[in-house]
Amino acid sequence: MGSGRILVAQGGGPTAVINQSLVGVTLEARRFRDVTRVYGALHGVRGIVDEEFVDLTQETSHNLELVAGTPSSALGSTRDKPDEKYCAEIFNVLRAHEIEHFFYIGGNDSSDTVRIVSEQARAAGYPLRAIHIPKTIDNDLVGSDHTPGYPSAARFVAQAFAGANLDNAALPGVYVGVVMGRHAGFLTAASALGKKFPDDGPHLIYLPERVFDLERFLADVKATYERFGRCVIAVSEGIHDASGAPIATLLAKDVERDAHGNVQLSGTGALADLLCDAIKARLGIKRVRGDTFGYLQRSFIGCVSDVDQREAREVGEKAVQFALWGQADGSVAIRRTGFYSADYALLPLADVAGKTRTMEDEFIAASGTDVTDAFRLYLRPLLGAGMPDAFRLRPAPVAKILRR
Amino acid sequence: MGSGRILVAQGGGPTAVINQSLVGVTLEARRFRDVTRVYGALHGVRGIVDEEFVDLTQETSHNLELVAGTPSSALGSTRDKPDEKYCAEIFNVLRAHEIEHFFYIGGNDSSDTVRIVSEQARAAGYPLRAIHIPKTIDNDLVGSDHTPGYPSAARFVAQAFAGANLDNAALPGVYVGVVMGRHAGFLTAASALGKKFPDDGPHLIYLPERVFDLERFLADVKATYERFGRCVIAVSEGIHDASGAPIATLLAKDVERDAHGNVQLSGTGALADLLCDAIKARLGIKRVRGDTFGYLQRSFIGCVSDVDQREAREVGEKAVQFALWGQADGSVAIRRTGFYSADYALLPLADVAGKTRTMEDEFIAASGTDVTDAFRLYLRPLLGAGMPDAFRLRPAPVAKILRR
Structure with a gap:
């Protein structure tokens, strides 16, 4: 030396x-x-x-x-x-x-x-x-x-969806959470690790590895809402149509690009608002809320x-x-x-150098809107120790008197 | 009994x-x-x-x-x-x-x-x-x-801003984080507890207890950006103009109201996007990012x-x-x-019943865009034990050779 x-x-x-x-x-x-x-x-x-x-x-x-x-x-x-x-x-x-x-x-x-x-x-x-x-x-x-870096961001996303699911169960409606990930859906897929009970959300997960179709999306949301009375959705900021055009940019007035030629996807709530507007207008569901996780997911301290x-x-x-x-x-x-x-x-x-991995097919369910157990097995150990857990009251209904 | x-x-x-x-x-x-x-x-x-x-x-x-x-x-x-x-x-x-x-x-x-x-x-x-x-x-x-409920949400907001400030310091620009709170700015003010060093953000805090004026806002952002080369801003979703009209609704097409007659402010990224667009257009700053904390701040598990x-x-x-x-x-x-x-x-x-407390004047700095030490003293013990802390490298510059 x-x-x-x-x-x-x-x-x-x-x-x-x-x-x-x-x-x-x-x-x-x-x-x-x-x-x-x-x-x-x-x-x-x-x-x-x-x-x-x-x-x-x-x-x-x-x-x-x-x-x-x-x-x-x-x-x-x-x-x-x-x-x-x-x-x-x-x-x-x-x-x-x-x-x-x-x-x-x-x-x-x-x-x-x-x-x-x-x-x-x-x-x-x-x-x-x-x-x-x-x-x-x-x-x-x-x-x-x-x-x-991925495991900690994935942990944030899983915890965020665990909480958003509890919130949505308390005040039912449709919730859309937009997650970072331009080409790879790994971080969005981590939302599935926030799920515990079979009827927990996220009920639908949209990844950039699959073509996004608004009509199919609305049909999925409608079916889920009819089944559970509510719907929690995880969406990658990188979802795109069949031509590869990002859904986020289909409505953007000024498309901002970085030095790598990448379109700016984060730091705006446009995609969540677009999807929420479509759900309200087309499905007639009243309580529809959208969050864009933005920079919180990569920089949250603690x-x-x-x-x-x-x-x-x-x-x-x-x-x-x-x-x-x-x-x-x-x-x-x-x-x-x-x-x-x-x-x-x-x-x-x-x-x-310069290559991009995307989610392997074995990690994505056949429906295209969920992950597989192989993915859960892949991600769970990376999230680390002390993952918070959600508990429910067990059913114990009381007989009605006035309305029986 | x-x-x-x-x-x-x-x-x-x-x-x-x-x-x-x-x-x-x-x-x-x-x-x-x-x-x-x-x-x-x-x-x-x-x-x-x-x-x-x-x-x-x-x-x-x-x-x-x-x-x-x-x-x-x-x-x-x-x-x-x-x-x-x-x-x-x-x-x-x-x-x-x-x-x-x-x-x-x-x-x-x-x-x-x-x-x-x-x-x-x-x-x-x-x-x-x-x-x-x-x-x-x-x-x-x-x-x-x-x-x-306030202390835990305040802790989330403080931790979120501590992280957003670190992110903004690494990749300088303007960051706008929109926080819940229709009439009371307590939760937005909690962002100040994410601040450690004198040049840390949030550099500017906008509360519903003070009238929001876009021109003054832009002047504040410009001055901060010129001083620090970056600017982190906390904004309450409830900021309003002198007539009391929420800034968030000045641009909304369809204003949604709940059973209490309250305008729906959360679950949309519109306010953050509006402010970011104004900063980009009027101040010519390129890297401007906005996050709306939305439901994460009240339901995040862990x-x-x-x-x-x-x-x-x-x-x-x-x-x-x-x-x-x-x-x-x-x-x-x-x-x-x-x-x-x-x-x-x-x-x-x-x-x-039915009454609303807002932030006391003693908690708001004379500038209207910061909190006082009285507020820090009020809030800090409520945040509880184990607040994560941020550390920096100490300055130790190396002499230039080519550009000296």
Whole structure:
């Protein structure tokens, strides 16, 4: 090892446990005698090209542990998606600061950035070790059993629907909850884990893996409402029609796109309002309420899976070990090894970069509006310990006197 | 005591701890030798006139404890607001079932129902003891230090804003979070308890106790954004213009009203979207996101104040004691007796019924867009133990090389 300087950064949407990975990298790297400095770049790749670095070697291990337990990205994040030129700037800064180990915590766009920088370093003959550390609440990285951040967001969604179901049972009507997830329905599907009794909601789940048809949706809602006298619905923000056009944008006046060309889906209640309006107008149901979970689901403080915390820490630690003891760049992946246990592997960057995993067919019920037991078995251990539980009064009717 | 039959019901919007009060009534009543049956009415006053009763005397104390820890109304609720005729029907059913103790858990509308039924029983010479047990996330009952249900909802709002602030710091922009509360800003004001560092959000808080002016709002947002490079805003769903017209309805096509004549404010993202659109269009800020907390804030399972749980249980217990040992109908109120401790009193129904408390001036900063330390001191102990905390990395900048 040459300079002994390593750099870590965080990209993309924050999660409840992304700081665990940051602290995993930092504390593990500080254990290596050869590591002299651990730098953090502020606001992801943007902070690298701007040379906005902080020295994490100076931070106390005690405060690092507290930061690890704090949601969102302590270094700040960015939505920038570097192209070849941007990556060349990154590489120049890494070289100027004699950084020989680069860790980027992010989703599939971030893994693509790591891939490009890795290739540029190799082409230039510069001794860089570049590792992508996974995080995304969308759970859409290929090659991983699941991604850090997803279990905690899934726990929030499951708890939210457990509560919304109880609320809807007390004051019956139709409830629509819109959940994040552009292409992958994993987070929306987590709503099913909020269900306990057979008549509990969510009664209907709409995923981006299936084509959304408004007429079929209304027929589903009508049938459920007639059966249970109420209906709780989980909808992915990414639902789209047969042509692939997001339902959310079919009514939007100004479509906002980010640097990745993605249409802005969150941070607006338009989709929930559209669906609620359709239910009221077409089915004549009076009490129809829609919530868009928005940023609450990825940043709520105090709703976290202990399994997710542990694994997010470990992918950071393992990234340092793969970098300092290994001979290859790559992306850290979680492998499931028991019910429940996990281990970590390093995948070639090209196997992960820019690719999107969606929900496997075995996880989606034939109806297209529910999940399978295979999915419940997949997700339940990830939600962690201490999941709150809902209890009911048992039936004990009293005979009527006036109306018998 | 005559029949030994008591009836309990739950009305209005559910809270995280309303079942504590139900179970407080049930278990406390079962300790009285004279009580033969504890009935629960399904879906509030609606279940009374329909004679939809369950026998809570048959439920195990173990399951009652589990139900107590479950949010929302285990008996079901209603939005019905009984008039004199409706109350006469209630009274007829109570008499037919020889119920001589009636407990209604609800907000100020429910206390008015108890008041009317109480007066009708007295006029008819029927020996009814009627007690109103408080609950509302709005904290808008007069005569109480605070109401059961408010502390847990406030805790959710504080935690949500703590997380939203961290998210907004990682990916800077403007964030608008819309919080429940038609006339009283207590719940929106709770967002301030999510703030730790001086530059944390919420930077601006808009309450229904102050007139909302869009131009002043935009000027506030602009100034905050220029100062911090970002802006987190808490907005009450009940904000209104100088004429008292809710901002949310200024743009709504179809205004929905409930049985109490209240305009439907929740269950739609319209207000957040309106404000976000104005910020984007008028201030030219690109990243503007709005969330409407909606039903999550009152029904989320797993975010509850232990103080709230304890007090909600105790108002139920004390209601039974006031009824069986006392000589008057009334409404149970929480009195603050220390920092922090509480005791309970029975207020005359007419002092509470149909009245609305709003935030006292001493709780609102002179700017109109923040709370005072008096409010922080008021609310903090109610949030209970184990509030999650947010930590930051300390500054330790690294010297630039290329851009120095």
